[in-house]
Amino acid sequence: MSFLGDVFAGRSTIDFRPKWRISMAVSGFLVLASIVLLLTRGLNLSIDFEGGGIWEVPVGDNVTVGDARDAVSAAEDARITLVSTSNLSIIQVQSGTAALERSDEIISQLSDLAGTTRDEVSVSQIGPTWGDQITSKAIRALVFFFIAVALYLAWRLEWRMAVGALVAVVHDLVLVAGVYSLFGFEVSPATVIALLTILGYSLYDTVVVYDKVLENDRGLLGERLEPSELVSVSMNQVLMRSINTTITTVLPVLSMLIIGSFLLGGAGLRDFGLALFIGLLSGTYSSIFVAAPLLVILKERQPDQRRAAQIEARRRERAAKGGDADAADESLNGSGDHDEQPISPDGFDPRLITPGGGPPRPRKKGKRR
Amino acid sequence: MSRGAKISSLSVVAAAFLGIVYTVVAGNQPLLGLDLQGGVSVVLEPTSTSGDDVTDESLDLTVELLRGRIDEIGVAEPEISRQGTNIVVALPGVVEDQEQALERLQQTAELRFRPVIFDLGPDLSNLDLTDENGNPINLDDLTGEGVDDGSGSTDTTDATSQDTTSDSGDGTTDSTADEEGSMAGQAGRFSPLVLAQDESTSTTEAGNDATSTTSAADDTADSTSTTATEDDATDSTVAPTPTPQSTLTPDQLAAAEACSIEGVTPDNADEADAYVVLDDRDGNRLCLGPTMLTGEVVETAEVSLDFTGSGWEVNPVFRPGAGGIDQFNAAARSCYALNPDPNLCPSGRLAIVLDHQVISAPSINAETFARDQIVISGAFEEEEARLLAEALRFGALPLELQAQEIRTVSATIGHDVLDAGVIAGIIGLILVATYLLAYYRLAGLVAISGLILSGMLLWTIVAWFGDRYGLALSLAGVVGLIVAIGVSADSNIVYFENVKESYVSGRRVPTAIERAYQSAISTIVKADVVSLIAAVLLYWLTVGAVRGFAFYLGLATILDLLISWMFMRPALAWLAQRGAVEKNPRLLGLPSLAGGSE
Numbered sequence: 021m022s023f024l025g026d027v028f029a030g031r032s033t034i035d036f037r038p039k040w041r042i043s044m045a046v047s048g049f050l051v052l053a054s055i056v057l058l059l060t061r062g063l064n065l066s067i068d069f070e071g072g073g074i075w076e077v078p079v080g081d082n083v084t085v086g087d088a089r090d091a092v093s094a095a096e097d098a099r100i101t102l103v104s105t106s107n108l109s110i111i112q113v114q115s116g117t118a119a120l121e122r123s124d125e126i127i128s129q130l131s132d133l134a135g136t137t138r139d140e141v142s143v144s145q146i147g148p149t150w151g152d153q154i155t156s157k158a159i160r161a162l163v164f165f166f167i168a169v170a171l172y173l174a175w176r177l178e179w180r181m182a183v184g185a186l187v188a189v190v191h192d193l194v195l196v197a198g199v200y201s202l203f204g205f206e207v208s209p210a211t212v213i214a215l216l217t218i219l220g221y222s223l224y225d226t227v228v229v230y231d232k233v234l235e236n237d238r239g240l241l242g243e244r245l246e247p248s249e250l251v252s253v254s255m256n257q258v259l260m261r262s263i264n265t266t267i268t269t270v271l272p273v274l275s276m277l278i279i280g281s282f283l284l285g286g287a288g289l290r291d292f293g294l295a296l297f298i299g300l301l302s303g304t305y306s307s308i309f310v311a312a313p314l315l316v317i318l319k320e321r322q323p324d325q326r327r328a329a330q331i332e333a334r335r336r337e338r339a340a341k342g343g344d345a346d347a348a349d350e351s352l353n354g355s356g357d358h359d360e361q362p363i364s365p366d367g368f369d370p371r372l373i374t375p376g377g378g379p380p381r382p383r384k385k386g387k388r389r
Numbered sequence: 390m391s392r393g394a395k396i397s398s399l400s401v402v403a404a405a406f407l408g409i410v411y412t413v414v415a416g417n418q419p420l421l422g423l424d425l426q427g428g429v430s431v432v433l434e435p436t437s438t439s440g441d442d443v444t445d446e447s448l449d450l451t452v453e454l455l456r457g458r459i460d461e462i463g464v465a466e467p468e469i470s471r472q473g474t475n476i477v478v479a480l481p482g483v484v485e486d487q488e489q490a491l492e493r494l495q496q497t498a499e500l501r502f503r504p505v506i507f508d509l510g511p512d513l514s515n516l517d518l519t520d521e522n523g524n525p526i527n528l529d530d531l532t533g534e535g536v537d538d539g540s541g542s543t544d545t546t547d548a549t550s551q552d553t554t555s556d557s558g559d560g561t562t563d564s565t566a567d568e569e570g571s572m573a574g575q576a577g578r579f580s581p582l583v584l585a586q587d588e589s590t591s592t593t594e595a596g597n598d599a600t601s602t603t604s605a606a607d608d609t610a611d612s613t614s615t616t617a618t619e620d621d622a623t624d625s626t627v628a629p630t631p632t633p634q635s636t637l638t639p640d641q642l643a644a645a646e647a648c649s650i651e652g653v654t655p656d657n658a659d660e661a662d663a664y665v666v667l668d669d670r671d672g673n674r675l676c677l678g679p680t681m682l683t684g685e686v687v688e689t690a691e692v693s694l695d696f697t698g699s700g701w702e703v704n705p706v707f708r709p710g711a712g713g714i715d716q717f718n719a720a721a722r723s724c725y726a727l728n729p730d731p732n733l734c735p736s737g738r739l740a741i742v743l744d745h746q747v748i749s750a751p752s753i754n755a756e757t758f759a760r761d762q763i764v765i766s767g768a769f770e771e772e773e774a775r776l777l778a779e780a781l782r783f784g785a786l787p788l789e790l791q792a793q794e795i796r797t798v799s800a801t802i803g804h805d806v807l808d809a810g811v812i813a814g815i816i817g818l819i820l821v822a823t824y825l826l827a828y829y830r831l832a833g834l835v836a837i838s839g840l841i842l843s844g845m846l847l848w849t850i851v852a853w854f855g856d857r858y859g860l861a862l863s864l865a866g867v868v869g870l871i872v873a874i875g876v877s878a879d880s881n882i883v884y885f886e887n888v889k890e891s892y893v894s895g896r897r898v899p900t901a902i903e904r905a906y907q908s909a910i911s912t913i914v915k916a917d918v919v920s921l922i923a924a925v926l927l928y929w930l931t932v933g934a935v936r937g938f939a940f941y942l943g944l945a946t947i948l949d950l951l952i953s954w955m956f957m958r959p960a961l962a963w964l965a966q967r968g969a970v971e972k973n974p975r976l977l978g979l980p981s982l983a984g985g986s987e
Contacts, residue, residue: 161930165927169923258886268878273817274820280813289809
């Protein structure tokens with residue numbers, strides 16, 4: 021049996037545990053490095069955040085940046101770039117708020133340079149406080165989003181999973197910001213949108229992994245596993261799923277990035293594509309190598325009364341229906357391990373608690389083994 | 390495959406095709422955002438001049454005012470929307486004289502009280518204030534012409550001419566009373582609340598000794614008849630000056646000149662201290678004098694039912710003292726309808742003007758008012774009264790509009806971006822489709838059909854929203870849609886992998902397809918709900934491009950849920966029942982069980 025074939029069939033038996041030790045160390049280092057970068061180098065914020073103007077005009081092939089600099093005398097200290105695409109060259113002039121007053125002049129000079137009418141000049145003028153407004157609104161949205169998603173995941177999955185998923189997402193955001201800081205890529209509103217999308221993706225992948233863990237944890241494997249083993253086994257089962265979802269998501273984004281870079285200039289698609297691309301890779305990585313081990317750590321640290329109670333309840337259910345006695349014994353032993361750990365603060369014997377974490381899975385699932 | 394599943398999958402297919410047919414037949418097309426088709430987009434941030442909070446009401450009114458301004462600028466299909474407390478104005482296409490247009494958009498709307506010099510009536514085209522020799526025409530003669538011009542074709546000509554005749558026959562006071570009564574039908578009047586409590590429609594005259602009983606009765610009749618007739622006709626009965634004059638005072642001359650055809654251009658309409666000609670809400674042109682007071686004197690205004698119970702009236706409250714009611718009373722003395730100042734306010738009416746538009750031009754029925762005992766009555770429709778009250782309240786707290794972001798996109802660059810977006814989307818789709826087919830074989834077809842169906846539904850919805858609500862597809866939206874391709878594929882992958890797992894654990898293909906669905910849909914719903922939470926929060930809490938993106942992300946997620954729920958399983962089950970597939974499950978991308986490896 022080839023390894024790939026096993027992965028394909030979901031029968032691979034990779035032991036993720038040693039890999040997680042490495043990945044957690046690597047992620048920790050990367051996050052730290054990103055934070056240091058953000059604090060020292062900071063981000064290259066676009067005009068949209070700082071206030072100022074961007075003037076763009078499509079020009080003929082023979083116009084150079086030098087020509088543009090000579091022609092556009094009205095914008096001192098402007099950053100002038102030439103963006104060439106397969107069918108269009110665009111001269112882009114970026115300048116601070118001071119140049120806004122001379123916008124009219126800059127437009128005239130650019131249209132003269134390009135030999136076009138004034139209508140052909142694209143202008144973005146952004147007031148100095150507008151960027152703050154966008155940023156503060158985006159941050160507010162982010163905070164609400166985290167709270168809402170944490171509540172939802174805690175309700176549908178487990179609170180530990182909510183914590184793990186959010187940490188993984190923050191990890192992705194910090195890493196992307198770190199990459200932007202390191203390479204000095206410009207952060208535009210498009211980048212912000214892309215970052216917000218990454219949140220969704222990273223969570224999608226993580227939810228797929230956690231859902232599998234939950235399914236297995238509810239006894240589908242028929243035996244009680246240590247948290248680390250449980251997560252590792254689940255990881256193996258969803259590995260192909262994660263790889264495939266990543267590939268199908270990355271393909272359109274990659275096409276956007278490449279076409280945005282080669283066919284088209286300016287802020288547009290490339291800005292979106294770049295942040296999405298980096299974020300997606302980080303999101304897939306984090307769902308396997310950050311969210312999963314984090315869940316193990318959280319599960320190992322906490323006495324899991326609910327789980328023990330569920331297993332106990334299931335044992336009784338099976339026993340009542342004359343189910344597999346061995347399985348019942350196994351789960352009894354499993355929960356016996358937990359008896360030595362502190363009981364819940366309320367002092368309930370976990371075995372007396374009826375399953376409350378969610379409805380028991382349909383019986384038909386139990387028949388699988 | 391169950392009957393229900395068959396029906397649900399077929400209904401999705403039918404809906405998608407019907408949607409496309411409808412879109413084509415109705416000629417709906419997605420409305421492109423400015424970043425894709427070129428144009429000007431402006432984000433205006435309103436701030437209250439007094440530092441108070443910006444109210445919802447004044448924002449809504451500001452949007453209406455902006456709509457009016459853009460009409461004047463002459464831009465087709467503008468899109469004006471509120472985003473939080475910001476107002477976003479999108480002007481597609483090429484905007485002529487852009488600087489001036491932008492300046493106009495950012496003007497602070499001021500509520501002004503201007504005296505009505507005279508009512509030019511609805512039709513100005515034949516009016517000339519000078520005769521052949523170039524001499525100014527007597528204002529009385531002028532309105533005489535105006536009557537003919539304005540009401541010549543209406544049914545009420547008879548009534549009008551009767552009124553005019555009786556006016557000229559009667560004494561000064563009667564004529565004034567008549568005029569006032571007729572105006573009550575169309576423009577309303579400012580009255581002290583105490584006086585307005587008398588029961589007849591001619592209440593305003595009740596406390597006035599100068600008015601004879603006869604004229605009051607006349608007035609009542611007049612008022613009744615005018616409310617029943619067309620506004621045009623009533624307007625023309627408004628005689629501008631109470632006393633016949635053969636010569637004009639310098640003030641009147643200035644007014645006449647300002648209000649001549651040449652002066653009608655709206656160029657000077659913004660000048661607070663000039664004579665201007667403005668339209669009222671019924672399309673009548675009013676010649677207005679310099680601003681007497683501004684909205685800052687108003688404290689608030691409410692609407693209420695009038696005493697007849699059938700019409701509505703407005704109760705303004707002015708601020709106390711010199712910054713409020715004193716100014717209004719000074720204006721009221723000049724415009725007092727029974728004794729108007731022939732130079733300042735010959736018609737006895739005071740127009741309430743907000744941003745070029747005469748909201749109302751009531752007559753003034755007392756010389757002094759108590760600041761909170763005032764009523765503007767005139768049997769208004771509820772909507773009219775509300776607009777007037779809103780305008781007065783708005784005037785009390787005018788909003789300053791500041792452009793936070795101005796983006797002009799040339800059509801060339803816009804189209805280039807659109808092309809690139811479409812190409813990127815198509816290539817992305819082809820890549821994903823190829824991958825799915827290579828990996829999942831025929832099952833990939835289910836995923837691809839799902840993508841195509843959701844694409845068709847998306848096109849229908851996007852085109853419909855664009856057509857109906859002017860919701861534009863921006864670059865961020867296009868990105869959202871491209872990204873949605875990946876999301877839809879993800880859901881299929883989650884399902885197919887679950888089927889594979891179930892199959893590997895020893896189930897027959899049809900059973901695996903049914904069983905795997907339960908856990909797959911649970912995972913898909915969880916993951917999609919997270920996306921929906923993101924979309925909804927982003928839409929609510931952010932501004933600008935992020936919102937457009939959030940809308941399309943949310944839409945695509947809902948469609949993904951729909952397709953996963955109704956289409957995915959029946960389609961796969963149907964495929965599995967085909968003979969060739971039944972014999973060889975590997976055609977569905979499932980591993981061969983014997984060898985274990987592909």
